[in-house]
Amino acid sequence: MSKLDEVLNLAKIKGYFWPSFEIYGGVSGFYTFGPLGTYLQKDIEELWKDIFVKPFGFIEIDSPDVLPYQILKASGHVDNFKDPMAECKKCGAKYRADHLLKDAGVEVSEGAEPSYLEALLNKNTVKCPKCGGQEWSVKLYLNMFETNIGPYAENKGYLRPETAQGIFVEFNSLYNYNREQLPMGVVQIGKGYRNEISPRQGLIRLREFHMMELELFIDPQEEDAPDLPNDQKLRLLHEKARASGEPEELTPQEAYQKGIVKTKWLAFFLYLSKKFLNSLGVPDEKQRFFEKIAGERAHYSAQTFDHEVFIEELGWTEVAGFAYRTDFDLKSHMQSTGKEMYATKRKVVSTKENVVINKEELMKRENWKELMKLKPEIKADGVYLGNIKLNDKEYKIIQEVEKEEIRKFIPHVIEPSFGLDRLTLVTLYYAYNKKDGRNIFSLPKGLLKNVVAVLPLVSKDEFVKKALEVRNMLVNYGFNVIFDDKGYIGKRYARLDESGIPFAITVDSTTLEDETVTVRDRDTWAQERIKIRDLPSYLREKTNWRL
RNA sequence: GCGGUCGUCGUCUAGCCUGGCAGGACGUCAGCUUCCCAAGCUGAAGAUCGCGGGUUCGAAUCCCGCCGACCGCACCA
Numbered sequence: 001m002s003k004l005d006e007v008l009n010l011a012k013i014k015g016y017f018w019p020s021f022e023i024y025g026g027v028s029g030f031y032t033f034g035p036l037g038t039y040l041q042k043d044i045e046e047l048w049k050d051i052f053v054k055p056f057g058f059i060e061i062d063s064p065d066v067l068p069y070q071i072l073k074a075s076g077h078v079d080n081f082k083d084p085m086a087e088c089k090k091c092g093a094k095y096r097a098d099h100l101l102k103d104a105g106v107e108v109s110e111g112a113e114p115s116y117l118e119a120l121l122n123k124n125t126v127k128c129p130k131c132g133g134q135e136w137s138v139k140l141y142l143n144m145f146e147t148n149i150g151p152y153a154e155n156k157g158y159l160r161p162e163t164a165q166g167i168f169v170e171f172n173s174l175y176n177y178n179r180e181q182l183p184m185g186v187v188q189i190g191k192g193y194r195n196e197i198s199p200r201q202g203l204i205r206l207r208e209f210h211m212m213e214l215e216l217f218i219d220p221q222e223e224d225a226p227d228l229p230n231d232q233k234l235r236l237l238h239e240k241a242r243a244s245g246e247p248e249e250l251t252p253q254e255a256y257q258k259g260i261v262k263t264k265w266l267a268f269f270l271y272l273s274k275k276f277l278n279s280l281g282v283p284d285e286k287q288r289f290f291e292k293i294a295g296e297r298a299h300y301s302a303q304t305f306d307h308e309v310f311i312e313e314l315g316w317t318e319v320a321g322f323a324y325r326t327d328f329d330l331k332s333h334m335q336s337t338g339k340e341m342y343a344t345k346r347k348v349v350s351t352k353e354n355v356v357i358n359k360e361e362l363m364k365r366e367n368w369k370e371l372m373k374l375k376p377e378i379k380a381d382g383v384y385l386g387n388i389k390l391n392d393k394e395y396k397i398i399q400e401v402e403k404e405e406i407r408k409f410i411p412h413v414i415e416p417s418f419g420l421d422r423l424t425l426v427t428l429y430y431a432y433n434k435k436d437g438r439n440i441f442s443l444p445k446g447l448l449k450n451v452v453a454v455l456p457l458v459s460k461d462e463f464v465k466k467a468l469e470v471r472n473m474l475v476n477y478g479f480n481v482i483f484d485d486k487g488y489i490g491k492r493y494a495r496l497d498e499s500g501i502p503f504a505i506t507v508d509s510t511t512l513e514d515e516t517v518t519v520r521d522r523d524t525w526a527q528e529r530i531k532i533r534d535l536p537s538y539l540r541e542k543t544n545w546r547l
Numbered sequence: 548g549c550g551g552u553c554g555u556c557g558u559c560u561a562g563c564c565u566g567g568c569a570g571g572a573c574g575u576c577a578g579c580u581u582c583c584c585a586a587g588c589u590g591a592a593g594a595u596c597g598c599g600g601g602u603u604c605g606a607a608u609c610c611c612g613c614c615g616a617c618c619g620c621a622c623c624a
Contacts, residue, residue: 012558013557013558013574019615019616024614025597025598025614025615025616026597026615026616027615028615077624080624081624082624083622085622087548095621095622143624161624194623196622197548197621197622197623198548198622200617200618200623297624298624299624436584438584438585457581457583458580458582459581460581460582463582487581487585488581488583488586489583489584490583490585490586492585493584493585494584495585498585508582525584527583
């Protein structure tokens with residue numbers, strides 16, 4: 001069995017994930033996350049937010065999975081997310097119609113009508129690559145799940161192919177919430193749906209999948225990005241390096257300065273992503289950033305890097321995509337709805353001096369009532385009300401805006417987008433190893449941080465009772481506790497190692513004397529004796545991934 | 548959709564060619580044992596053999612159809 005097979009097998013047995021609907025024979029492209037898989041996924045989400053969201057004050061939303069037709073029409077998905085499939089009438093083989101025509105030397109534009117493509121194929125007597133047949137029928141295959149909203153068939157909707165559109169269409173409300181500040185980062189963690197023709201490779205290509213997306217809205221004239229770090233190298237298989245197949249190692253700063261990464265924020269996100277994957281246990285040399293060239297990119301992207309992780313059995317596998325979406329999406333929704341989706345920036349062009357009278361001081365003069373009716377004037381030697389010169393305490397000169405320039409523009413978007421299911425698989429893959437013939441998921445300690453096992457050393461009543469007390473205390477501190485009092489202790493430890501549970505707490509005879517328990521580390525098997533009441537802080541400290 | 552391989556307890560699998568009680572291992576559970584790493588002993592539960600049809604006295608086994616998985620082709624906007 002290959003390592004990947006062993007990981008998948010163990011993932012199923014230990015409750016991480018497995019193919020869905022198996023009692024009905026299964027349907028490819030759907031996976032169910034089990035109890036530990038659900039914990040793990042939540043922790044990966046938290047880690048991601050700790051790295052990509054919280055440090056920058058970015059915001060998170062939760063929008064519907066179902067989108068009305070108009071939104072995806074405007075975003076370009078209705079036209080770009082479908083393929084014209086040509087079927088050979090003789091042998092039934094299916095190919096993409098535009099590819100067949102291209103191979104035959106006929107160029108067609110995107111989004112051509114199927115009837116037109118069919119006519120072209122038949123007119124040009126394009127041969128079936130398989131049987132040589134020359135008769136074709138062309139039908140569209142839409143890669144999105146289609147549904148109806150309400151009872152009317154014409155009221156079409158789709159399950160979202162990405163969470164991003166739910167953010168773009170709410171731009172105005174979010175921009176308002178953010179007090180009209182750019183850059184503005186908005187994230188969404190949720191499901192995306194793509195009705196793949198033929199999904200393969202288990203968790204890698206799903207029809208329903210979890211994604212974590214960040215849409216960063218910036219002023220294209222003034223990115224306002226953090227300083228780019230120089231302390232780490234990124235392995236960039238950029239457009240020029242692709243010919244050699246060897247990634248160039250550059251720091252984020254170098255990559256930006258050399259023009260290889262077009263925007264500063266994008267370079268910064270690549271850096272964060274590398275660190276994120278490091279935190280999930282993927283070493284540097286098993287990571288790279290692969291640049292997509294023009295024809296390979298999505299319809300909305302001006303520059304795309306895929307973050308890839310090496311898996312022996314699968315090769316380089318994409319876990320995240322970084323796209324420079326420019327103003328494509330906001331512009332499209334603006335055109336489609338007529339609603340303005342601008343950001344504004346104000347810049348002071350000139351100022352003027354203005355006098356503010358200190359009323360309290362002025363009232364010390366007898367004729368203050370008359371003076372208050374006059375307008376203050378700034379003269380060369382001081383400030384006057386009429387022909388009375390004021391003393392210093394009676395007025396203040398302030399600078400006021402005379403003229404300002406208001407610039408309205410459509411923000412540009414830089415999008416890091418992560419596949420959570422793939423990340424979960426990659427994390428388990430790199431955590432999997434063997435020690436003394438046992439399987440262990442040596443997950444980074446920051447993962448599964450809220451899961452802990454409590455075991456009585458042997459199943460005697462007084463131990464079980466005490467262990468249940470410990471369990472209840474930890475539950476009150478927010479831990480998810482696995483309680484196991486069955487069988488020989490070594491076997492229970494082994495079972496927990498295999499599941500990837502970071503710590504096992506054991507109640508023994510000493511516990512009954514002095515209120516201490518042993519805490520066993522999954523990776524070193526070393527045990528420490530800890531006071532029961534110190535357990536929560538001890539465990540929190542040990543599982544803080546930043547330490 | 549096509550071609551190849553395959554589908555038997557939770558998992559891995561034997562049996563299929565040559566039709567005759569569906570067996571093992573691991574895991575799970577229970578009892579005994581057990582004060583620290585898959586230990587020992589005893590026992591139990593768990594599979595209408597992917598689904599449907601056909602041939603046959605009799606089908607996991609042979610035949611047909613369907614479903615699903617994996618690998619290639621194609622597809623992955």
